[in-house]
Amino acid sequence: MKYESQKTAKLYFIAAIGLFVGQILFGLIMGLQYVMGDFLFPEIPFNVARMVHTNLLIVWLLFGFMGATYYLVPEEAETDLVAPWLATLMFWIFLAAGAATVAAYLLVPYATLAELTMNDLLPTMGREFLEQPTITKLGIVVVVLAFLANVGLTILKGRKTVVNLVLLLGLVGLAVFFLFAFYNPINLVMDKFWWWWTVHLWVEGVWELILGAILAFILIKTTGVDREVIEKWLYIIVAMTLITGIIGTGHHYYWIGTPEYWQWWGSIFSAMEPIPFFMMTVYAFNMVNNRRREHPNKAAVLWALGTAVMAFLGAGVWGFLHTLAPVNFYTHGTQITAAHGHMAFYGAYVMIVLAMISYSMPLMRGRTAANSPRSQIVEMWSFWLMTVAMVFITLFLTGAGILQVYLQRFSDAPMDFMVVQDKIALFYWMREIAGLVFLIGLILYCVSFFVGTDDPEVAIKEIEA
Amino acid sequence: MSQAFTKAMARNIFYGGTVFFFLLFIALTFDTMSGLPERDNRAALDGPAGEAIALGKKVWEDNNCIGCHTLLGEGAYFAPELGNVYIRFGNSTEAIAGFIKSRPKDGIPGRRSMPQFNLSDEELNAVAEFLKYSSEINTAGWPPNVKG
Numbered sequence: 099m100k101y102e103s104q105k106t107a108k109l110y111f112i113a114a115i116g117l118f119v120g121q122i123l124f125g126l127i128m129g130l131q132y133v134m135g136d137f138l139f140p141e142i143p144f145n146v147a148r149m150v151h152t153n154l155l156i157v158w159l160l161f162g163f164m165g166a167t168y169y170l171v172p173e174e175a176e177t178d179l180v181a182p183w184l185a186t187l188m189f190w191i192f193l194a195a196g197a198a199t200v201a202a203y204l205l206v207p208y209a210t211l212a213e214l215t216m217n218d219l220l221p222t223m224g225r226e227f228l229e230q231p232t233i234t235k236l237g238i239v240v241v242v243l244a245f246l247a248n249v250g251l252t253i254l255k256g257r258k259t260v261v262n263l264v265l266l267l268g269l270v271g272l273a274v275f276f277l278f279a280f281y282n283p284i285n286l287v288m289d290k291f292w293w294w295w296t297v298h299l300w301v302e303g304v305w306e307l308i309l310g311a312i313l314a315f316i317l318i319k320t321t322g323v324d325r326e327v328i329e330k331w332l333y334i335i336v337a338m339t340l341i342t343g344i345i346g347t348g349h350h351y352y353w354i355g356t357p358e359y360w361q362w363w364g365s366i367f368s369a370m371e372p373i374p375f376f377m378m379t380v381y382a383f384n385m386v387n388n389r390r391r392e393h394p395n396k397a398a399v400l401w402a403l404g405t406a407v408m409a410f411l412g413a414g415v416w417g418f419l420h421t422l423a424p425v426n427f428y429t430h431g432t433q434i435t436a437a438h439g440h441m442a443f444y445g446a447y448v449m450i451v452l453a454m455i456s457y458s459m460p461l462m463r464g465r466t467a468a469n470s471p472r473s474q475i476v477e478m479w480s481f482w483l484m485t486v487a488m489v490f491i492t493l494f495l496t497g498a499g500i501l502q503v504y505l506q507r508f509s510d511a512p513m514d515f516m517v518v519q520d521k522i523a524l525f526y527w528m529r530e531i532a533g534l535v536f537l538i539g540l541i542l543y544c545v546s547f548f549v550g551t552d553d554p555e556v557a558i559k560e561i562e563a
Numbered sequence: 564m565s566q567a568f569t570k571a572m573a574r575n576i577f578y579g580g581t582v583f584f585f586l587l588f589i590a591l592t593f594d595t596m597s598g599l600p601e602r603d604n605r606a607a608l609d610g611p612a613g614e615a616i617a618l619g620k621k622v623w624e625d626n627n628c629i630g631c632h633t634l635l636g637e638g639a640y641f642a643p644e645l646g647n648v649y650i651r652f653g654n655s656t657e658a659i660a661g662f663i664k665s666r667p668k669d670g671i672p673g674r675r676s677m678p679q680f681n682l683s684d685e686e687l688n689a690v691a692e693f694l695k696y697s698s699e700i701n702t703a704g705w706p707p708n709v710k711g
Contacts, residue, residue, distance in 0.1 A: 132641070135675030140668070143678050144641045145630025208627040209680070217625065224624025226638050260570075282624075284617045286697055287603035290637065291595065326570060333573035341580040344588045353705035354635045357598045361703070363591065428707060431636030431644060507707045514710055515643040516675070 099461040101172040103179035108462045109189050110165030111455045115544065117158035117196070118448075122537055124151040129530040133523050142204065149203055149229045155443065156227065157196045162451030163272075163308050164189075164245055167265060169458045170315045171249050175256025181248050188244045195237040199230055221282050225289070227297060228279045235279055242273045260329035261318070264336055265311035271304030287355035298347045301443075302371065302413075306339045309409070309450045310378070316402045316457050317382065322390035322560065331381045338374035346371050349421045353430055361423035368421040372414030375406075375446075382406035394556035395460065395468035397477040401453030404485060408445025416441055416492065428507050433499035433522075441492040444484075452543075459547070469546075470553030476546035483539030490532035498525035602701035612692045619693025622686045631677070633711075635702060641675065644711030649691075649698040651709050656691035663687055 099105070128147045130137045138147075164185075172179050179185060202211050208224070215231035217223045222232045230238070246269060253262050278295040314332045318325055348364025351357075382403050393399065416438040420429040429435070456477065460469045468474065505518045513521075599605070608616055628634075631642040652658040663680065664687055670676035682690070 128641075131675070134673065136670045136673055139670040139676065140678055143631075144675070145627045145639065148630050148639050148641070149627065208630075209625045212625040218621075221621065221624065224627050224629065226629045229627060229630070260574075284608060284620055285599075285603060285605055286620070286635075287599055287700060290635065330568070330570040330573045333570065333577045337573065337577035337580050340577075341584050344581075344584045345591070347588065348591075350637075351595070353702045354637070355599070355603045355700040355702055356595055357602070358703050360591075360595075427705060430705065431633040431638070431640065433640055436640055506710050512708045512710045519675075 099173075099458075100176075101178045103182040103185075104169045104172050104458075105462050106179065106182050106185040106189075107165040107169035107458060109186065110161045110168065111459060113189070113193055114158045114161040114165060114451060115455070117154050117161065119540060119544070120200070121151055121154035121158060122533075122540055124148075124154065126530070126533050126537060129526065129533050132519075132526040133530065146203055146208070149208075150200055152227055153203070153229060154200065157192075159447050159451060161192070162447075162454070163269070163305075163312075164192075166308075166312050166451065166454040166458075167245075167249055167269065169454070169462075170265065170312065171252055171262055172256075174259045174262045174315065175253050177252065177256035179248060180251045180255060184244055184248050188241045188248075191237070192241045195234055195241075199234045202231070203229075220280065222280055225282065225293060228293070232280075235276075238276065239273075242269075242276070246270065246273055259325070260332055261311050261314050264307050264314075264332055268304045268307030268311060271307065272300060275299045275304060290354045291351070291356060294347055294350045298350055299344070301447075302343045302346060303340060305447065306343065306374070307336050309405075309446055310336045310339070312450050312454050313378070313382065313402060313405065316398060316453055317385045319457065320391075320393040320395060320399050320402065321385045321388070322393075323385045323388055324390075328385060331377070331385075335374045335377050335381065338370075338377060342367050342370040342373060349423075349426065352423050352426055365421065365423045369418060371421070372410065372418050375410040375414035379406040379410045390561050392559040392561065393467065394558060395457060395474070397469070397474040397481070398453055398457035400478055400481055401449055401456050404481060405445060405449035405453055408441065408449055408485060408488070410445070411489075412438065412441030412443070412445035412492070416496075419496075428503045429499065432502050432506075433495045433525075434503065435499075437492045437495035437499055440495065441488055444488045449485075463551075466555055467558050468556065470550035471556065472550035472553055473546050476542055476549050480539045480543035480546060483542060484536050485539075487532045487536035487539060491529050491536065494525045494529040494532060498522045498529070501525070604696055604699045604701070607696045607699060612696070615689045615692040616696045618686065619689035619691070619696075622682065622690045623693055626680050634697060635700070636705065642677065644706060645694055646697050646700075646702065647706055647709065647711050649695045651711065656688065656695055659691035659694055660684075660687035663690065 124147050127138060127142065128144060128151055131144050168179065168185055211231060212223050215233050217232055220232050222235055223229055250266060253266055275296050278292050281292050283289055310332050314328050318328050345363055346368035348360040349368040351360035351364060386399060386403060420426050420434050501522045502518050505513050505521060506515060629638040631639050633640065633644045635646040648659060663682065666677045666679045668679045
């Protein structure tokens with residue numbers, strides 16, 4: 099760590115991990131409700147648990163992205179943040195707003211929350227992932243603007259690197275496309291069409307720029323490969339992301355009342371969306387194989403390689419599985435979608451944030467390069483437990499989804515939704531068990547921060563050319 | 564990557580590709596907007612049920628229905644698809660209103676149950692009208708059958 103203001107990231111990462119734990123606990127509640135329908139009913143109905151699960155995910159990933167940015171930008175720009183105090187202030191505002199929103203989800207009926215927050219003045223609530231009260235959404239805008247100003251001015255003041263530039267573009271895109279969350283017409287087709295401008299253009303667009311930039315930073319630091327090489331890869335990967343992903347939005351426009359030519363545009367372009375993820379995998383392994391230094395932070399390198407592989411599998415392979423319009427006709431809105439969503443978010447976004455925490459947290463806690471080998475062993479166990487558990491969650495949901503598609507939509511004697519849900523309960527039970535393993539992995543992850551904190555360091559070794 | 568392929572070339576592909584495909588996306592968006600009136604059942608919004616549909620969408624959103632159900636395939640996968648529920652319930656708004664109204668307050672032992680939302684008759688009718696309107700959107704033949 100070269101600049102004092104990088105330490106701002108620490109708060110953000112601690113909050114991110116805390117909210118991550120909350121997200122997983124609510125995931126387990128929902129998983130149980132899939133097989134024990136009356137679990138916690140009517141105190142925490144499924145829709146509330148799901149809202150908490152998905153909103154916590156989004157908020158903790160945003161905390162993670164912001165933390166990663168505050169750590170990475172000064173180091174790349176070779177100058178301190180222009181206003182570290184603003185970053186700290188915004189942290190507390192964001193945390194308070196996030197906590198208040200989640201508490202409100204749990205404490206009052208959603209309709210009451212809509213009324214209390216005067217949703218009718220500017221109705222934005224009650225849409226998937228954008229359930230936050232309008233006032234919370236406005237708060238997010240304020241926090242993000244202050245964040246962008248802070249980061250943007252720091253980048254302007256200092257050295258301009260490709261990593262910083264791509265990251266900033268991703269973050270500006272994140273802010274711009276969030277604004278579509280405020281547009282909610284009565285016309286359902288219009289509502290859905292523009293809703294995707296936030297949701298798709300975030301996760302299959304600008305967030306991938308953030309992912310690419312953070313991964314590039316970690317690879318530069320841990321492998322010592324020439325920055326020129328890594329930056330070239332970064333450019334070409336994010337180029338392919340946007341070239342395929344922007345028109346790829348069309349794979350959401352097959353069955354919502356939009357013109358049918360989207361079945362062609364969406365199928366062709368989204369079929370190419372795995373390409374940048376595949377390139378990312380090839381590149382991450384290439385950089386590590388051609389490394390110029392032995393970095394003692396093995397755990398960070400593991401997370402970095404893991405995110406490349408799992409993003410390709412989750413976003414690339416599982417996305418392609420159901421993206422072609424004739425296939426999607428049967429799979430749209432089933433457990434196949436859920437399977438893809440889980441592995442894609444874990445692989446692309448959870449793991450990159452954890453990779454950045456893994457790389458930077460030891461440095462912010464006063465170590466020179468990495469945590470002790472003992473701590474890293476625990477962390478790597480958590481990596482494997484969570485990652486393997488997520489693979490199985492995805493496989494079980496895929497099994498459930500295939501049966502659901504067949505029984506409810508494909509066979510000659512289609513059955514009712516709830517009849518099918520009963521028939522595939524075994525897969526939901528298995529998913530819940532895999533979820534418990536994930537939780538064990540997450541607990542180990544938290545524990546790893548407290549293991550061997552006083553153990554001696556292993557130094558970075560440069561490899562002779 | 565080979566030395567002949569320079570960073571400047573990669574950068575140009577990034578900026579050029581992004582701008583080109585974003586402009587193409589905007590062009591397709593314009594075309595979509597001009598094609599929507601043919602498909603999105605907007606006539607219903609200006610018709611006699613228009614006010615009820617608007618209220619129905621508000622009730623739909625204020626009670627976070629999307630947190631369990633899908634609507635045109637989007638939402639949560641815990642409860643049935645509702646884009647075609649009007650057809651599944653025999654083209655009857657009364658049947659939809661009656662179903663929502665009759666949900667037991669404490670659920671059904673051991674099973675998934677829809678919460679009791681205590682909606683007024685006006686709200687119940689409005690939600691049903693909203694779902695009827697949704698079922699009349701041209702969704703290119705989706706869902707594959709009446710089960711949703």
